[in-house]
Amino acid sequence: MSQELFTINNLWMMIATILVFVMHLGFASLEAGLTRSKNTVNILFKNSIIPAMGILSYAFIGFNIMYPGESFTGHFFGIGGLGLDLPKAGNTAEYSGGYTYWTDFIFQAMFAATAATIVSGAVAERIKLSSFLIFSMIYVGFCYPIVGMWKWGGGFLDTLSTSFYDFAGSSIVHSVGGWAALAGVILLGPRIGKYVKGKVKPIPGHSMPLATLGVFLLWFGWFGFNGGSVLSADPGTVSLVFVTTSIAGAAGAIGAFACSYALFKTNDLTMVLNGILAGLVGITAGADQMGTVDALLIGLIAGILVVLSVVLLDRLKLDDPVGAISVHLICGIWGTLAVGIFGNLASWTQLSSQLIGIGVIGAFSFISSFSIFFIIKKTIGLRVDTKEETEGLDMAEHGMHAYPDIKAAHDQLATL
Known part of the structure; x- marks a missing residue:
């Protein structure tokens, strides 16, 4: 490879990294917008500290679990050392x-x-x-890298007779997070007032503009999430991935809009926003293998699934304030299955490999996350008390408001 091509590839990978980093701002904005104002500081704090904790834990142990080296090919677990080591050939190797x-x-x-x-x-x-920070440190440092190693680090899913395929992480990233979200929701129980006398009581978020901004930041970052997963600046493949990613996200919005209108006879913005994310999650497993019609169908079905999933979870009294389980778990599974149904890899053997991967990843992710949450619950506790939840976590956990009362502050100053 020429030095010029190497530099171009490396530059694109760094640009893609920046785009994925921006997604954390998208998550922060989306989650804050879809929850109540009294919990905004808490949401923003978690979304600020998680990348910091994640980078450090991944640097010192996670990266070496996920990529333990060629001697661990076909294994379930391996570790190549601790920390980051400069390659023998130097910085530009x-x-x-x-x-x-x-x-x-x-x-x-x-x-x-x-x-x-x-x-x-x-x-x-x-x-x-x-409790959440303890869980995050363990899950990001150990559980996620183990699953990632099974495919991307040369583990057993990569060595199946027909290799399990997950291009950018519908299962390895999104469903891993989705399974943990499901475990947490089960053990925590619903928010106070969410389900009253068998009926679902909507608890609307406090800022639809903030939520909308978050989704568009995520869509923007997804070009790096999927585009960077090409692992080069190859013009044909990167261009294809940009197109399939865009079409699936757009189709997800239409699918969710149509399904939610058919069910509720309202033009529900939150469903459309989650529909966009559903389409993006759905295409992530096979973005480099699909044509435009395939991407449209995958996104459209994902958009429908996310609406139906939100309704089902409410009937099961599983309280998910932002629809994360429906978007990342349900549509992550769908996107992984879609690799065996649509596109260049469509076949029964590929579909069977996808099912194996979904099953193994799901079992490990749910059991490990449930166990971590359960131990935390039985030791230091998992849920805040009723008074703190009612008043809001901003004051209980952080001693500050996201939106202070400006008039009250002005009146107080006037008395000085």
Whole structure:
């Protein structure tokens, strides 16, 4: 590979890393907008500290679990050491065919923190901050890298006779976060007042503009999430991935809009927003393998599924304030299955491999996350008390308001 091509590939990977990093701002805005104003500081704090914790834990242990080395090919678990080590060939050494060791680490680190961020929205407005941070550190540092190693690090899913395929993480990132979100919601229980006498009581978010901004930031960042997963600046594949990603996100919006209108006879913005994300999650497993019609169908079905899932979870009294389980778990599974149904890899053998991957990843992710949450619940506790939940976590956990009363502050100053 020429030095010029190597530099271009490496530069694109770093740009993609920046785009994925921006997604954390998208998650923060979306979750804050879809929850009540009294919990805004808490949401923003979690979404600020998770990337910091994720980068550090991934640097010192997660990266070496996810990529333990060639000697662990076909294994369930391996670890290649602790911390980051400069390759023998130096800073500019080609790594994985077109970018440096350091670029590989920082790109993958952005993915790692996303798994915990998904959980944040589902358990919002009633989980203890300390409990959530402990869970996130363990899950990002150990559980997510183990699953990632099974496919992307040369583990057993990559060595099946027909290799399990997950291009950018419908299962390995999104469903891993979704399974943990489901475990957390089950153990936490619903928010106070969400289900009253068998009926679902809507608890609307406080800022639809903030939620909308968050979704568009996520859509913007998804071009790096999927486009960077090409692992080079190959013009044909990167261009294809941009197109399939856009079409699936757009189709997800239309699918959710049509389904929610058919069910509720309202033009529900929150359903359309989650429909966009549903389409993006759905295409992520096979964005490089699909044509435009395939991408449209995958996104459209994902948009319908997310609406039906939200309705079903409410009937099961599983309270997910932002729809994270429906978007990331349900549509992550759908997108992974779609690889065996649509596109270049469509076949019964590929579909069977996808089912194996979904089953193994789901079992490990749910059992491990449920166990971590359960131990936390039985030791330091998982949920804030009734008074703190009623008054809001902003004051209980942080001692500040996201939207202070300006008039009251002005009146107080006037008396001085």
